[in-house]
Ligand SMILES: [K+]
């Protein structure tokens with residue numbers, strides 16, 4: 063009896079011993095529930111003809127929870143309407159639910175992102191007001207629902223009147239896509255992603271708006287709401303530096319990406335395409351790497367050099383506190399600035415007239431290097447378990463880590479061990495490196511050891 | 523006249539404006555002299571039949587100066603005996619000469635590695651004694667010459683008595699190999715690397731000794747000399763923590779590498795090989811990634827997963843202040859320890875009972891991330907200019923950056939732009955990331971700007 067008690071205590075410690083562990087446990091729990099729901103006979107179109115193995119169900123659930131969008135099976139052929147609704151719910155929990163959880167989570171775990179900090183980007187030691195958190199999470203939920211609903215109406219109505227589908231089918235497609243786009247999941251229920259809409263710029267513009275909203279991070283959304291409110295009330299409102307920063311980074315990176323795609327594919331994929339067509343293709347595909355994973359063309363038609371560029375973009379991922387994955391844009395910019403500062407011999411890393419905290423810089427490097435190690439290790443392991451080219455494996459891994467979901471077509475051919483490796487990579491990509499590393503730390507486990515004498519080493 | 527003066531001043535500033543710039547300029551100058559010497563008609567076996575283009579000569583010279591060992595042409599078929607001697611001299615300058623230059627360089631540029639620091643691994647603000655530097659450099663030169671000469675005798679005598687070559691040829695082969703091995707250059711003048719000696723364990727043991735001596739870093743060699751001296755004089759001598767560290771890291775990594783090679787290739791390359799044979803192959807090939815680049819078998823016969831492992835080992839490279847390249851073992855260990863410390867919630871990074879300076883940790887991360895960027899960028903550019911698989915391109919780039927010189931066989935097939943990219947990568951791999959970054963800084967260019975208020979960002 064006593065032994066059982068201590069076992070229970072141990073399990074509780076491992077699963078819920080800290081905020082981060084609790085977060086990860088809930089996340090894993092939801093993934094498992096999703097897996098079981100997808101395996102219900104009612105979720106499958108034809109369980110006898112097209113069965114769904116546990117690994118494949120786990121893969122889809124993990125892919126949905128992490129809003130990656132990779133799938134070892136064709137969703138529309140395998141899942142029934144009921145199953146597709148379940149998948150939409152999984153995506154919604156993984157995209158919006160986790161985002162709200164994270165919103166609360168950062169606040170509770172001493173990251174203390176107060177409203178003041180949000181506008182001033184300064185660390186404030188004041189405790190967050192509980193009402194503030196609740197209001198923030200409620201605001202977020204309302205905003206995301208509004209965006210999704212707008213997308214649903216815009217897409218569904220268009221699908222019907224443009225004659226793509228029947229009335230019900232149009233709005234069901236729109237329901238699924240609006241969720242899948244806003245959460246940046248990238249799942250589709252046609253089996254061809256958005257290739258059918260490659261000449262439908264209306265659908266593409268709506269998609270890009272939804273994808274962008276989901277990937278840009280919730281602080282930007284909350285401030286946009288405040289800005290709208292102020293506009294309507296004829297009040298003055300100034301966006302915070304932080305929001306200006308993440309939005310402009312997102313836009314600049316997307317445009318740079320699009321330019322590179324045009325340069326690399328000018329004489330290849332765009333050889334026989336018109337100017338507007340090429341611009342739309344490159345803009346959409348650039349945005350999709352950041353990280354919805356929808357495609358208006360088959361990404362394997364691009365050149366290897368473009369795939370390498372995509373690897374970098376998927377690895378960087380989207381804004382922190384968004385539905386996206388990867389190392390996050392802020393990590394990328396802080397590390398880049400730190401290297402430039404070092405080369406210039408500066409002893410501060412500055413951005414918009416402020417110096418970035420040493421601890422933040424340190425964390426950025428930890429995130430980037432750990433992420434690179436994870437991508438490398440996954441690629442190495444997959445090159446052992448799969449007989450595929452490193453090129454396509456690396457693309458699959460970057461896509462999983464960035465929770466983007468683009469693929470050069472090997473997902474369905476992966477071995478079971480390969481699938482588990484990709485599942486782990488998506489999982490880590492979504493919860494983030496910081497959470498992964500901090501999960502090793504016990505609650506309140508601040509290290510109070512001896513002070514050691516300092517030493518130096520010859521480096522690089 | 524006045525304009526000319528200011529132009530001259532500007533050029534002097536760019537080329538010699540700081541210690542780092544001076545070092546790089548000398549390095550580039552030597553590379554260019556080597557190129558010109560290799561292009562002399564007397565250096566070529568048959569200039570009419572097998573000409574040497576400027577790019578190829580530059581490639582060989584840069585490869586020699588960086589002790590990489592990659593070559594777009596077959597050395598023994600292209601270069602005359604005179605040319606081969608020139609190449610041996612280039613390697614010697616690049617390996618030993620630069621190592622001595624760096625020894626002086628670190629001392630002069632305020633890195634202040636004093637003798638006290640070398641044994642205590644603590645930063646000491648005392649200026650280095652000029653006599654100390656001269657003694658150090660002289661010691662180093664003598665030690666390396668002794669090692670090379672020992673290798674020359676051991677190999678030459680063996681080659682002759684084992685009947686590999688005629689008397690002259692035996693000692694000429696030994697002369698070239700002793701230099702190429704000790705400097706970790708990896709060039710050979712048989713055209714088959716060490717494959718002919720794949721069953722000659724005497725040659726392999728001697729090679730491994732020479733390769734290890736060149737890659738382990740000069741502090742270890744100097745202390746070994748001191749230790750020998752103490753032994754002979756019956757005095758007590760204790761190796762410094764630093765030397766113990768770099769030597770044990772080198773040995774441990776080599777053994778781990780060998781173990782992985784055995785595991786990965788157990789059912790493949792080693793399928794029809796005996797135990798001793800397999801052990802020697804794996805040990806030699808593991809050591810060769812750290813970074814001589816000699817091979818006792820064709821490395822392309824290994825599996826892709828083994829190539830990925832080699833990429834990591836070549837990227838990490840050898841000890842600082844050695845004839846090797848890469849990010850250096852110390853960088854790797856500091857970054858690894860920092861990540862583990864972060865995960866454990868410690869606020870110090872400790873090693874052998876001492877905490878590593880924050881500045882050192884910061885530098886390690888800068889080196890690793892910059893190096894990864896360079897490898898990625900080179901790979902991306904080569905995937906644009908060459909129509910080769912990413913897998914072989916990445917291997918070539920890691921090999922060039924780690925100045926290892928292993929190749930999956932594309933070196934001779936590279937386009938001219940591709941060759942220039944590899945030349946640049948070898949160059950950066952040899953001078954090191956720190957030197958590269960600091961070359962942007964002017965002499966005494968310490969940044970004394972305004973203090974900015976601190977800010978925080980949400981990361982990863
Ligand atoms: K996605």
Ligand SMILES: [K+]
Pocket residue numbers: 589590591706707708813814815925926927
């Ligand atoms: K080498």
